[in-house]
Amino acid sequence: MSKSYSLTEMRNHFAEIVHETEQATMVQVTQRGKPFAFLVSVQEYERLKKNQDQLKE
Numbered sequence: 001m002s003k004s005y006s007l008t009e010m011r012n013h014f015a016e017i018v019h020e021t022e023q024a025t026m027v028q029v030t031q032r033g034k035p036f037a038f039l040v041s042v043q044e045y046e047r048l049k050k051n052q053d054q055l056k057e
Contacts, residue, residue: 002024002025002026002027002028002038003020003024003027003028004027004028004029004030005017005027005028005029005030006029006030006031007029007030007031007036010029017039018039021039021040021041021044022041025040025041025044026038026039026040026041026044027039027040
């Protein structure tokens with residue numbers, strides 16, 4: 001499940017939102033209502049990296 005926060009919300013609540021990556025697969029960051037970036041947990045990053053490496057083979 002992915003949650004979404006504006007860039008302003010990220011600035012104001014960064015520590016809380018980072019801790020949310022423990023429960024959520026990823027957190028989407030928006031700027032002016034448009035997707036800007038994603039924040040993912042280490043486990044999710046490693047899973048995505050592994051899948052990418054497998055696709056290269």
